Amino acid sequence: MSQQNNLIKLNIVDINDNGEGVGKFEEKIIFVPDTVTGDVVLVSLNFIKRQYAYGKVKEIIHSSPYRVRPNCIVSDKCGGCQWQHISPEYQLHIKQNKIVQSLRRIGRFKDISVLPILSSSEIFGYRNKATYPLSYSKSGNVHAGYYQRHTHKLININQCPIQDSRLNSFLAEIKLDIEKQRWTIYNEKTYEGQLRHLALRIGHSTGEVLLTLVSTSSHINEIKKQANLWLEKYPNLIGVLINQNSEKSNKIFGDKTFSIVGEPFLKENFFNIDFKLRPDTFFQVNTQSAETLLHSLLDNLILTGKEKIVDAYCGIGTFTLPLAKRVSHATGIEISYDSIEQAKTNAKANNIDNVVFYQGAVKDILPSLNISPDIVLLDPPRKGCEDGVIETLRRVRPPLIIYISCQPSTLARDLKKICHQNLYKILWIQPVDFFPQTPHVESIVAIRHIV
Missing domain, CATH: 2.40.50.1070 (OB fold (Dihydrolipoamide Acetyltransferase, E2P))
Structure with missing residues (x-):
């Protein structure tokens, strides 16, 4: 298998974190896009390294029971979505398992329980x-x-x-x-x-x-x-x-x-x-799944209305403002000046006056607040939280941290750091399917401070 473009017969036995099928040939791991667990395929190798290689499907010898006909004629070429060939039910299974495996392998959490993933009400036509x-x-x-x-x-x-x-x-x-x-x-x-x-x-x-x-x-x-x-x-x-x-x-x-x-x-x-x-405003691309996530969060939190909450990556107030209507006081922190100005405008337009927004880094703003938050909400970018943010959280020690993540690997890494030395304990984890037809998955985690 030293030359590229060799044709090999391959059994697809797993899906990797990038959504590609995984097989094994002569002790080498082979990654093959546009395949799914259970496929038997003829593959042309086009990128060969010592321990792994990438391949391209030349022929599907035997179709997996999880394979379906794609909805789009260019789905195998276009990079917009990667999983139209996988049944919706099996997509959810893969995403659920992706979170569990990340928590075990990266986070080193042994006895972790993950709630069943919440599906999107629209598996097509959801991007706004x-x-x-x-x-x-x-x-x-x-x-x-x-x-x-x-x-x-x-x-x-x-x-x-x-x-x-x-x-x-x-x-x-x-x-x-x-x-x-x-x-x-x-x-x-x-x-x-x-x-x-x-x-x-x-x-x-x-x-x-x-x-x-x-x-x-x-x-x-x-x-x-x-x-x-x-x-x-x-x-x-x-x-x-x-x-x-x-x-x-x-x-x-x-x-x-x-x-x-x-x-x-x-x-x-x-x-x-x-x-x-505005055209460049960050806002969740799947509006209905974002509402499903927030409903799930509120159902699990059971707020009394007396809580003080800090939304640490608040953006334009997407989650801050709905939560502010259900607590005594809300604080939003965001590094982007434009987003903070939009958040203030949105609060004023909706007559929400129990919320304050600060522009700056979370690690700098959070310890300087003149309140002790009952809940800190984290919704960081895909790369997760910076070490300075986690160090600040462990120093401030809010009773409850809610972590919303779009990347299981960085979520597992950050949870391991937050929970280090049993300072915090995971209460529940709820996956939500924001991005059908792609490998991406969102999840909410509740983490309680151990007194």
Whole structure:
């Protein structure tokens, strides 16, 4: 097996953390995308190392009982989602097991009990936001879609089954309009051209849509005329914007956004709280699953209304504001100045006056607060909490910590540190499926201080 492109017969026996099928051949671990446990496949090896290799499916010799027909004709090429070939029930099983195994292997938790995963009410059409890279084909047509896995080859699509179906009417037509306008497309190799991404965002509860062109320049020829035509054509489109990003990087949004016509934000109602969302505002992409998570949290917490809570990575107040209505006082901490300003605006618009927001790092703000929180809510990015945050928590010692995680491996790592020397004990763990058709899974963990 020393040469690449060798064909081997492989039994898929597991799924790794990246969602790829796993098999073994001649004592070497083989990772194969687009497979599932129980598949028997003919595989071409294309990346060989000493202890492992990657392969590509050439033929499915025997289909797994967990294999289903994908909903999308480019599902095996597009990098937008990876699991359309796996039955919804088995996807949930894999995600549940992923959390259990991470807690055992990384966290070293032996007798850990994980509640059954809460499924998403929509396994397709759940994404309320899409950002599509743009390119020109060799024939001069505008392409938009997602990059093929592990490449920068753009897979052109006209609709996407996991995004809100109300956004599908835009994609094909907008590409044609860009062609007609002869706007230039950014080339990431030469750094020439203007348009980089087409971004669409919809309010799940309101149906309001924002269309944003990410461009290297704030000036796009005839954009206002075209934007007015779009507003006339699409009844639920309420605003067209330009986001300026001239950086030579793979960052999607730049720091400046300009409203061309219509509104600079859309309205969304989440857990009976009204929010205003801009194109680049961080907000959960699966609105209904986020509400399921919050319902589960409240059911398990059984709040009395007298609690003081700190939301340590509060963003625009997505969880802070619904919780503030159920406790005596809420505090939000967030490193992003723009997010904090939006959180303050959202609190005022909803007449929630028992909440205070601070801009800064959690490790700096938390110990300086003039309150002793009963509950600290953690909802960090995928990389998890910094060591300074965990050290601060162990020093402040709130009675209850609620950790919301989108990455089982960093969750297990952080829980091990928080619970070190039996300072804290895990009460319950609730997985929630935020991202059907992908390997990603969300989970909530309650951790009690041991007195």
